[in-house]
Amino acid sequence: MIKKTKKLFSKKPSKIKKKIGASPGTITYTGEKETSELFIEVYDYNEETVKIRELDRVEEGLEIKTTDTVTWINVNGLRHVNAIEKLGDHFELHPLLLEDIVNVGQRPKLDEYENCMFAVFKMLYYNTEDVLKVEQVSMVLGDNYVLTFQEADGDVFEHIRNRIKEDKGRIRKQGADYLLFCLMDAVVDNYFLIMETLGEKIEDLEEALIDNPNDILVHQIQRLKRESLNIRRSIFPLREVVGRLEKSDNHFITENTQTYYRDLYDHTIQVIETIETYRDMLWGLMDMYMSSVSNKMNNIMKVLTIIATIFIPLTFIVGVYGMNFENMPELHYKNGYYTVWGIMILIFIGMIFYFKRKKWL
Amino acid sequence: MIKKTKKLFSKKPSKIKKKIGASPGTITYTGEKETSELFIEVYDYNEETVKIRELDRVEEGLEIKTTDTVTWINVNGLRHVNAIEKLGDHFELHPLLLEDIVNVGQRPKLDEYENCMFAVFKMLYYNTEDVLKVEQVSMVLGDNYVLTFQEADGDVFEHIRNRIKEDKGRIRKQGADYLLFCLMDAVVDNYFLIMETLGEKIEDLEEALIDNPNDILVHQIQRLKRESLNIRRSIFPLREVVGRLEKSDNHFITENTQTYYRDLYDHTIQVIETIETYRDMLWGLMDMYMSSVSNKMNNIMKVLTIIATIFIPLTFIVGVYGMNFENMPELHYKNGYYTVWGIMILIFIGMIFYFKRKKWL
């Protein structure tokens, strides 16, 4: 379960790649998914009907917006900046907003523009090598449309697609603001899964620590500390983001939906508290490790001290009678040898008693 | 009193179970009490009369609300979501409110709805295995009624029932807001008992630590730290909840009752301060442990050093006269043997003095 990794920093703690020196508003993708294909889904629905289209080129989808149904355009593949720019022009998005979409080093945030609201969230998942990955999801909420932008395929929105298709729950009866809430809720719900995985890792680590505390576990603890730090950085700003959504007074979010945002806010706080608890636990593990190392050292020292303290004086005694002086009367006593053995056994027993009393044995 | 437990995490630090992917507002019970029976008590009283009924099905109680007396409906058994939904419909409770009632991973909170106030509290108790358990109590305050929802049987409201039945104190003379205060006060009063138990545990641990500091106690300290962390998480948000109740300006809470909420607020702060003190103490215990381990190590080392330092040189001396050189004049001296003994005794005494002066003996 737990193995030594040489490089804990394989993932940079924060994506600090940025096009230095570029003019502000320049749209450049800064992420890692540099081979992802462009893939666009369009969901257009109201209470009665739902149209679903999947596109490879952005031009095909641009005429859609004229209807008064709710439209959700989900764009995968941020490296296709041209397509994103075209979409941006169509929806009259601010250049800085577009820059933020493709610059995946953003922290979670909420920006209000005149014609839309813009939110950045982080999707967390463990990849096949059990390394925590962070993927940026940008969401734009305008009048009766929602745009979402992801770095690559694969997301946490599958059951939302199902609910739209199969008209489950309230989703088809509500506006775009409720869709945005559902998307955010899906991202936050996914954090609970991440928390569970992290919690299990901590459990495993603790068991390993009780069984056999060693150096590698310290690295594991540091690793998990850093992981929890990364998660915290991705989640903590949501507190403010969702809090502002709950209290926002612009026309994009109806009062009815705000109740749902209050619920989302509670969930966010819950996740943040859980991650704080985990961080506390990891500190506790470190303490346990240090104290168990001290303890081990104590035990080693005890063994050494007991053996040395018993045998060094005895060795001295036998040394005495190994001396070659001509005149050593004891050597000629008939029971000299047995007497010495007797004395040594007495000393031995005395020592054992002493150590018993000191609770070293 | 204190025994080694392999698994400290047997209880998840936070209930993170949640129905991932369910539509918001879906009412699903997420707790552990999956076999608890539905059990509903109805107290309907005013200054003159009191009617008490116990029901097994929610339909029987629904006509009650038409009177202008104060009604308290206490529902045990959150897994019976249908019954709770019916009750919710009857009192026109918001779906999210109902979701929060059965989702027992909520943190303590206060939500204001148009037709009611909704509060979530945590009842704490130690189960038969001395493990801290957290049970969620939801309270709904409407016009002249209070609804309470508990996961299972057994609560801290017994003396409130008595006061209603026997018309003790002010309770029958006051409205539903005073009843809500009494219920909350009972929950908070119970925290003082938990504090006392925790305080005794810390005392026991400290005594054990002074008697015989060992590795298991570190686990115990970590365990209590985590326990106090859990308690803190259950209690800390009350500060804000009760603070808001005290200052709330809606019509559910009369000005007269607010004075009582101020009192409750003081108690809450007191509990929080106590738990903080306990956390400080536990840190202090860890320090004491570490310093007593260092001390023990020092004592072990002292014994080893004293024995080794005395006997190693003596062993060398006897070794010298164990050599087999032909030409060793000392060996032929008449008192050679006794002289060597004399020298060794002098060295021995000198060493003892040295250690005395160093305060090692």
Added chain:
Amino acid sequence: MIKKTKKLFSKKPSKIKKKIGASPGTITYTGEKETSELFIEVYDYNEETVKIRELDRVEEGLEIKTTDTVTWINVNGLRHVNAIEKLGDHFELHPLLLEDIVNVGQRPKLDEYENCMFAVFKMLYYNTEDVLKVEQVSMVLGDNYVLTFQEADGDVFEHIRNRIKEDKGRIRKQGADYLLFCLMDAVVDNYFLIMETLGEKIEDLEEALIDNPNDILVHQIQRLKRESLNIRRSIFPLREVVGRLEKSDNHFITENTQTYYRDLYDHTIQVIETIETYRDMLWGLMDMYMSSVSNKMNNIMKVLTIIATIFIPLTFIVGVYGMNFENMPELHYKNGYYTVWGIMILIFIGMIFYFKRKKWL
């Protein structure tokens, strides 16, 4: 000066005794002074006259309040709840206020009622066993009267009594609000004495730590930490209490007196800063202890290593020539014995040089 105490927790960290389950507003004494006698002093004064009476029963004092002089009623003995209730009725005090007076686990606070202001302060003193004791003083300020309630005899108000009797300072020329200030000022002034005592204890502890760092001192440090924690808990809330008095805009406190409260506020901050400094110092002492323990260990190890490193190789050499091989030419050399001594002395001197260079000697 410093002795080992087995039980550091003899005093509960916070008085958590409370009548669980009692109806709110029930007046029950929760303190330790369960044998104290009721003793009531009444000071009634204005600029010209002063009347002093001492009563054993509360009824005797009740007619007094009709005059327009300033009245100070000081009640000792909180277990006499009936007397306190009678007094409360007479002055129309709120039941919760009376409950707070006798429930001595209150934290310092200031409550404003319609007909009076109610403040809870803590008197600190060291008892004859040098244990810090906390006694609750409740003060009620109404129109031209002040009530004070203490658990038992003995307080810090002696010089105020003198000033009233002998008409020293401004006290007889001012109203009840100034009297309240004087009483509070006396309590806070007393904290400076406690601070001095605590400071001296820390000094003693530090000297002991430099002389002979040992395990008991760690307990002492923890003890003082806890003591300072207790003091802090008693004093810290005053910051807010006195701050609110300074800025209060109700009619009980005249603008003229508020200047004095500002002064009191400064003193409170000073005490709090001092206690924080002490806490910092105690942390520093712990650091000093840990580093001096490490140092001691180093010195022990040095002695062991020097002795062992010198004599173990020498013992090996003498062991070589203690072997009984038939064919060992060195044994037959005329100066073999002296040569071996020479070699051993050279090794000895070499070692000494080595340790000198390593600064171990």
Added chain:
Amino acid sequence: MIKKTKKLFSKKPSKIKKKIGASPGTITYTGEKETSELFIEVYDYNEETVKIRELDRVEEGLEIKTTDTVTWINVNGLRHVNAIEKLGDHFELHPLLLEDIVNVGQRPKLDEYENCMFAVFKMLYYNTEDVLKVEQVSMVLGDNYVLTFQEADGDVFEHIRNRIKEDKGRIRKQGADYLLFCLMDAVVDNYFLIMETLGEKIEDLEEALIDNPNDILVHQIQRLKRESLNIRRSIFPLREVVGRLEKSDNHFITENTQTYYRDLYDHTIQVIETIETYRDMLWGLMDMYMSSVSNKMNNIMKVLTIIATIFIPLTFIVGVYGMNFENMPELHYKNGYYTVWGIMILIFIGMIFYFKRKKWL
């Protein structure tokens, strides 16, 4: 990569040089670049034209300000206080503002004067000896002009010059407030580079720590801690500075540009979070070091204990049969010698088993 440096404080932690006793408003350069030449660049541009001049004396540039184009005057060489004073007089800058420009110990700040805004930023760079250097850049924004003041040649504005010259991006179409934003953005962008360098240093340090934890690495950790502290001090106040620019309501900054400042604010927060993460990591490295030192000690002790525990008893046994008693029957047994060897081999094997079971081998 990593070498021992004797003096970690070679750079003072904060520039505390100040002309003590000088009258406030006295303009004295307090930095280190005491030989830098005066060098002034003037960029004067609007959408159509751009004029660039380079001056050695400030008088040559003073007539420029009459045009309604945007003017950027960049002054290098703060020790030429006369030139700066002349420029200050020309633009009617407040004496305290001029004092702040040349007093390079300022912390980043934003001051609003009647006729201009004044911002102090810090440029960070690693010099050729890999020591972090801090250079102060002061920026003055007035009506359609921006003045910048640097200690010496070399800055992070090169690509801004290019964009002005070659009319890339929006810069020529926008006013002086946008130019100010571009300059600030360039400074903040540069922080990302510094972060990357620092991140790499931490990585190197960690690898070195895993390979061979030693004393020098602790100094390196302290060094990087201090470096990150210095960076933090230079960057942290920007949070407030840029936040105020974003929300400022004076006429110097148009609403359109404020959107850009919001973007800059996000970047600033990102840098601050990264630096906090690095500080956390450095704490983690220290923990790893301490635990790996403890571990090494444990291993050393194990080797010692194993060897001593095995051979000390054996040496005792051979000592026994080295005694010279006349009457020692075992010595005359035919297989006495082989029996002793047998016993000793058994003891040896027993010990090995014992250590295996203790997991010391």
Added chain:
Amino acid sequence: MIKKTKKLFSKKPSKIKKKIGASPGTITYTGEKETSELFIEVYDYNEETVKIRELDRVEEGLEIKTTDTVTWINVNGLRHVNAIEKLGDHFELHPLLLEDIVNVGQRPKLDEYENCMFAVFKMLYYNTEDVLKVEQVSMVLGDNYVLTFQEADGDVFEHIRNRIKEDKGRIRKQGADYLLFCLMDAVVDNYFLIMETLGEKIEDLEEALIDNPNDILVHQIQRLKRESLNIRRSIFPLREVVGRLEKSDNHFITENTQTYYRDLYDHTIQVIETIETYRDMLWGLMDMYMSSVSNKMNNIMKVLTIIATIFIPLTFIVGVYGMNFENMPELHYKNGYYTVWGIMILIFIGMIFYFKRKKWL
């Protein structure tokens, strides 16, 4: 440079001397300078003229205030409370203000009275024994006069006197509020000198720590920590004091002068940040000490282990052939002795290789 001091607390951490039990407003000097002489300087100036007088009795100066020039009265010698009271009466100062002047345990603060503003600052200096001393300076700003009160002779205002005398800078052209700023600025400027001294001490300490880490240095670190704590306590409240002066809207401070107070505020923040950095550094030094002690211990253990591990087995071998069994065939081999030597040399070389591989050599 660095020597062991037995008593770190020679200076009480905070001046807690206070006249317990005295009536509030009683003017009693609480400082140490109990033999200082009364010495009063009066500067009376406007743009054209300046009059300077030095007095020994306060009565001589009292008629001065009638002019409309700016008057600065500097009083040295706080123990002369009568003189201070007379001055207070003349300027109609509040009794509490006078009490604060002579009670030198005040924390820095700013009080606004109806007819004046009252500020308390702390002058810091190192005395001849290199102990940090704190002297209280009280400043009163009224309409066109400033009063300053110092405990004893010697201050940081010398260059202000010169500027007034010689009409340097703006001082003679400005009002009393500017004079107050100059005095405060002088106090704060002096802090930079203290910072520099403290910085050098930390540097010295670090060098000593790298050369030869020992117990005394820990005391030095604690000492400097406490010193920096003391400095912090004297400086930290200035943040608020100067901040309030900057934003104050009363008539004592003109808007023009407020710009200067903003500058002073920046300096104050700078000093506070520097002291925080120093505190961080001192923590770092403690870490360095602990890790270097661990390291030293490791080295000592290594030497012991190497020597013991090499020679204990060899001593066993020579012991074997020192046994006196009759039947030990090896003893009679011709090359037995040389073979044993060969084996021992092989073991020796093997051990050396082993330690080399473990990097202990």
